[in-house]
Amino acid sequence: MSFPKWLPKDLQGSYHLFYDMSRASLTFKWLTNRYLKEICFEIPDLHVVRELTNLTLCAFRKSDALQTHVTKAYVKKPGDKRIDRNPYYQLVAQKATIILGNLQQKQRQLIFIIRNQINLLLHAAQKQDSFIDDALSMVAVHNKCIEFTKNFDGAAQICSISYTTIFLPPTRIDVKDILQALTSHRSEHCCLQLISNLLVSCQVETGNESESDTSSIEVLKALTSHMSSGASPLCANDTQKAAAQDPTMEFFDKMVSIPQSAEESLKNDANIDHLEKMVSTEENYFAFILLKCLQFCPSIFETKPTQTEIVKYVNKATQTLWTQVGASLEHIVLWWHVAPLACEPVAAARHLRDWLLSMQYDEAPETLVSILRCLGETLTVHVACTTYDSQFRLALVASSLPIDYKFESDEFYNKKTVSEGTTTTGRLWSELLYTLTTFCNNCDQHSTIPNEIPIVEQIAVLHRLDHSIHTMRLWAAAKSKALCIEWGMEMFFKVVHNDINQCLEQIKVLRTPDLVSPDLFEVEIQVNVALRAKLISEVKVNICKLKLTSDECIEVLASICKMLSLATLSLCFPKSQFWQSDVLQENANEYVNHFLDEVYLKVVRSTNVLEILNLILRIMCEAWLDHIYTQKIKFSREGALNLLRDFEGVSQWIINCKYVLPEHVDILAKHEVLRTCEGVGKILLRKPFEIIPMSEKTGHSPRVPQKSDDPDGETLLPPEMFVPNQKRWLQLRARKRNQLNSIMCICAGQPCIT
Known part of the structure; x- marks a missing residue:
């Protein structure tokens, strides 16, 4: 048996077939580079797109024929014993598998690039509608390429670690994918337009306000005059001066960006509902996109859509759009805008929030109600946090x-x-x-x-x-x-x-x-x-x-008042010898006015609450008595009468004080604690075992004026009855001089001289 018998008869044909497949792989690589370099996202060029799409379809048709031929002739199939018996066919089958893998790899790369360019064109379509035609033309080619690759979707090839999506089998682009891509790209534009229209809508509400005492109304007035192209130079100058004074106005000026078309519509239709117009504009936009789809790539629809189905597509697209607007509106307003609200004074966010909360949602479009409420709630959190921090x-x-x-x-x-x-x-x-x-x-x-x-x-x-x-x-x-x-x-x-x-x-x-x-x-x-x-x-x-x-x-x-009263008395209260003298004074001592001026006068000047005035007066007088008893000061008869004069000086000070209200003078001057002080003074004048009568006639003592709560002024309860533990005060009575001399003489054994 000779070796040439093992060689196939179509050796030259397999060589040309593998060569054509290698050339097809290079063609796909060349087309990939052209898609990346020649597709322009600044100026639409439909001629270049059509040229590339035609070349792509030709390349995929040729590749489809080559793959079909190689698969039938050289790829091993289950139960095919012809390849197992011939080593040469095994070698050719292995080479065919490698070449097919390379070709499919280049196809997937090209499909991936086409899909990526479609997304970029759809994004560029937000600036110029002409890019829609280029994108939809490429969508039609993309779906046809997917049809060519369905029959040869073998094992996944390692194309690029950076783009893991290439590992997945390519899928068709349908109308939902196009609408979803457009809504995701258009949501930011709608966010900015919604903010502008919200502020323009304030013009009618704030323009007729006669009283504008809040800064938010001033901001909105300045804002509407700034956006109005027909404003007078005087208004423009006033707006600039106001903006220079209030940083909040600068924020609104930066934040509002209305296209020229919107400005013209504002001039023509001043009373139009801007929010309703915005919703209808987006609905018309998606209807326009669906008509373009029917014109350039009808294959994205499973069947020819009816008018009812088109309406459903439009409603679904607008609902998806406003959902995405609601999800990203707060972030754009606060952080992503050219003049982010979070970087401005909190007053700016508070003005916008207050207007949103005051807005009547029954008049707003149904599709925007949840968005406006969500924005108001988000601004509430932002304003609450920033305001609280500040x-x-x-x-x-x-x-x-x-x-x-x-x-x-x-x-x-x-x-x-x-x-x-x-x-x-x-x-x-x-x-x-x-x-x-x-x-x-x-x-x-x-x-x-x-x-x-x-x-x-x-x-x-x-x-x-x-x-x-x-x-x-x-x-x-x-x-x-x-x-x-x-x-x-x-x-x-x-x-x-x-x-x-x-x-x-x-x-x-x-x-x-x-x-x-x-x-x-x-x-x-x-x-x-x-x-x-x-x-x-x-x-x-x-x-x-x-x-x-x-x-x-x-x-x-109250606790500090007692300590302060005791400290003041320790500095100004006379020494013990002063109270044992025989001198009888007509008026109160100077320390009484000093004591009241230092402690009580500041309270009287600061408050008119009678309960507090009574409390402080009681604490001061009780501290006065505590100081006397703690120091064990002895009083002669004249000293006790002088002490009574001092206690009476408190009432006189209250009567002469101009800060005490007239209706409080009589109440404070006849305070119960003053009766207690008077009782202490009278106890010091009595003998140790003298019985205190339960009632006494008014004017009983010409030296000490009586205070009576009885309207007739006939009888009153003795002041001594207001003094608890009367016996201890009797210890403070000083002995008489003749008694002291008698005791000293008896102790010395000499007769007393009186």
Whole structure:
């Protein structure tokens, strides 16, 4: 047997076939490079696209014929014993498999590049509609290429590690893929256009406002005049001056970008509903795209679509578009825009949020209602977080400054939070609580169903509100104690009465309605509802503690007042020898006025609350008596009468004080503690075993004027009856001089000389 008998008769034919397949692989590689280099995304060139698509179809037809021939002639099939018996055929089959793999690899690479270029052309179509024709022409070629590769979809070849999608079998591009690609590329444009149209829609509402005391209305007025092409030079100059003064206006000027076509439509139709027009514009755009698809690539439809099916496609595309707009609108507004809202003053976000919340959603298009509500909720969270950070920082800084420091900050100024007599720090805490309370009330004002309100956003606001009330209470308690130590009564009562009451006034409008039972909702909603209820209970507990803070501060005031009174008396109260003299004074001693001026006058000038005035007066007089008894001061008869004059000087000081209200003078001058002091003085005038009558006539002692609560002025309860433990005061009576001399003489054994 000779070797030539084993050689195939068509040896030259297989050689030419393999050569043609190698050339086809090079053709696909060449076409791939041309798609990458010659497709222009700045200027549409339909001629180049048609040339490339024709060459691509010719290459795939030729490749399909070559693959069919090689597969039938040289690729091993199951049960084919002809190749197993001949080593040469085994070698040829192995080579055919390798060449087929290389060819399929180049085909997949070309299909991948075509699909990638289609996506880029669809993205470029947002700037110029002519790119739609190029993209749809390439879609038709792409789908035909997929048809050629279906019969030869063998094992996956390693094409590129960087592009793993090439490993997957290529799929056809249908109408849903095109609409989805367009919606994803068009969503950012619609976000910007939606923001612009929202602000333009404010023109009708703010243009007729006669009173514009809020900066948001001023911003919108300046904004509409900025966008109006027919504005007068005077208006433009006023707008520029206002923008130079308010950074918020600069933000809105940067944020609004309306095309010339939109400006012309605003001039022609000033009263048109811009939101409705925007929705209809997008519907017309997708209808235009479907007509283009029918013209350039009808193969993307399974069957020829009817008018009803086209309407369904349009509705589905617009729904997908606005869904993507809603998902990315907040990010574009806050971060991705050329003038990101998050980088601007928080007032800008607050103006936009307030307008969205005040907007009547019944008048808005149905497709935009959820988007606008979601944007408002997102801006609520952003404004709440940034406002809280700014206001809480300001409040903490002001808390560390002196209480009377003029800390000017008008960024969060609100008339509802300003009250006469509040401190700067108290005003800042009041503004913070007002802001958080407003945010919290806005979350559940439309519904009480858990899945219909922004419960997650409200949880964040409630957490900050709880923390703010707790911190404000701690500040008020600490600051009031420090002011008591310094005896700064003016600022003390501003903190205890005005600041705390003003903060409680802001929290009083907090609404926390009970939500519908979440048992039928998802577990996540149930957890959020439980967390919301927990935070609400903690907020209420802190509110109750804040209400009790004023009483706690008054208790601290009482304890410090007693120590201050004792310290003042230790410095100004006369020595023991003064009270044992025989000199009888007509008026009260000077230390009485000094004592009252140092302690009581600051309280009287700072508050008109009768309970507090009575409390401080009682503490001062009790400290006065404690000082006398603690020092064991002995009183002669004249000294006791002088002490009575001093006690009467308190009533006279109250009557002459111009800061005491007329209706309080009589009450304070006849205070019960003054009767106690008078009783101590009279006890010092009595003998140890003298019986005190239970009633006495008025005017019994011409030296000591009587005070009577009886309207007729006939009888009154003796002042001694107001003194507890009367016996101890009898120990403070000084002995008479003749008695002292008799005792000394008896002790010496000499007769007494009287």
